[in-house]
Amino acid sequence: MHSGSPTSGVGRVIAGRYLLLNRLGSGGMGHVWLAHDQRLACEVALKEIVFRDPEPTGDEREARVARARAEARHAAGLRGHPHVVTVHDVLEHEGLPWIVMEYVSGAVDLRDLVERRGPLAPAECARIGLAVLDALTAGHERGVMHRDVKPANILLAPDRSGAPYGRILLTDYGISVQPDGGETRYTLASVLVGTSGYLAPERATGGPPTPAADLFSLGCTLYYGVEGRGPFERESHLAEVTAVVMEEPRPAQRAGALGPVLQKLLEKDPVRRPSAPEAEAALSRIVTPEPDSFARTQTDLGSQPPWAGVSPPPPPPPPGPGPAAEGLRSDSLGAGSFGSSGFGPVVVPGPPPATHRRSGLPRVLRAVAAASLGLVLALGGVWYAVAHRASGDGDGGSKSPYGSAVGLTVPLKDGDCVLADWPGARLQGTPRLKLDPTCTSGPPDGQVMAFAPAASADEARKLGAARCEERTQEIRERLADVHSVAVVPTDAGFEAANRRTACLVVGAHGPVYGPLGDNRKLGTSFTHTENMQRRDCLRTQSVRSASLVACSGPHDEQVLGFTRLGKDVTFAEARTESDAACARDVPPRDYGFDPSAYASGSWTSQGPWKSGTHFVVCTVRKQNGGTMEGDES
CATH class of the missing domain: 3.30.200 (Phosphorylase Kinase; domain 1)
Structure with missing residues (x-):
């Protein structure tokens, strides 16, 4: 750090x-x-x-402040773009x-990913290109040019299905501009604006910012992703700018089907570059090849990323309820022994990608290094399976609002806890749901945390999943191991479902063992760690029991975040190792706590060990065992 x-x-x-x-x-x-x-x-x-x-x-001060306002204004104009x-x-x-932005949990930028993992497969680069192109086009339609498209400004993060790099985001509109917007320019005419090696030739020679210039930078970025270095990479910035203007890009060696697209995007003459729709069509054919062209466009195995051959682990058996609070507190914490504070990797090999970390970028990179492309493929269809069922599924709208596969005869209500029976591996396919009225008897797999209204069943099918992702983001960021799942009404059941999609938050690898978020009542005892969340304040009854209390009053500790232990660590070992792991990975000092007065604590339960996720809840408490008061944190 x-x-x-x-x-x-x-x-x-x-x-x-x-x-x-x-x-x-x-x-x-x-x-x-x-x-x-x-x-x-x-x-x-x-x-x-x-x-x-x-x-x-x-x-200079006025220019910097004005530029910050311009960045915020340009980016805010694209608010809500995926x-x-x-x-x-x-x-x-x-x-x-200061600019206040969305914190993208678990994100890594494309530059660092390639540096640590090696070049990506052509199809994966094409998928990234499609997402960035979509963002650029949205800006271009508003007259906003990005002007600094490069690998470091592309973030990859877990998506709504949990795929580690499924969510793709363009960031840093700090030097973007509206050429025809009549706004003041905040860069000197004599200063090149952008990043050497990724500038379009016409920009390097003083030409105006245009959509074609952004597309050239996108081509350089995708070249870097598939080749592992930029097309004009040289020993100095001046040499790179010269190469952009005067030299052809290095021939691509690993690009496969992406090669012709890169060649067109890197045309020196902006008139000869493809338009955004043409580029989109070309990239789409690589991501989803047409049947008759698959033999021509499938990627050479030699250009696959190093991690492409890793297969996902088989799904663990669903954990049973187990004894209440079994092993909830680590023994070392109960004995008053705390690990020393430090800073290390947050996630060990094999973490489920939905876990949201609150740590520095180096830890996130180590977490990314532990994930596999196999997991991307395994989880990539979760949303499609639930949100895009055939609209004809159903046996009568009023009797089955969500179709016969889901099986519910009444519409879901806010706070409903559900048991989910998946047709195959967890989070794949359409689950058959059953209500758990007490939120404890199942134990529940998840809970309805939001709804996404729609004007029609077709709109619900198309947009329900994305809207649920947005509406459940805040609660998911507070929990260790959950996903969002959209329960979409059928055509026949649309009215019976109150014209809305039900947004579930479900355990990624097992039950959540109780209510989530604001559905939990103060004073309720935790029986497992799965529904503990960040910023929870706890009253500790014993080494095996804690209850939820208001942070404004006396409490023994507060939840800061989560970490994971290795797949070979047994539950018995975890109860002695978790304090040290939390002190290393989620040190209280990173959250503003004085290390001379506060120390790390931890909670574990058997659920994460039965499911194979091995996550630990990390807390802060006073070293002398005293209570914490009010808003100390």
């Missing part, structure tokens, strides 16, 4: 609201921090605009601009 500067380091509160937790990365304009929004009790990313000159002139990082706000703190 990078240490913060004296004026903007870990533990500082920005604008009286955002507690800086740790630095996620740095770029040409400043630093990006993970921060806790103390008002809304959620994590966000804060972009700090840093001046190169410790005492900038009034003109492939653009959401910008929430722009603010000034002590005279400096």
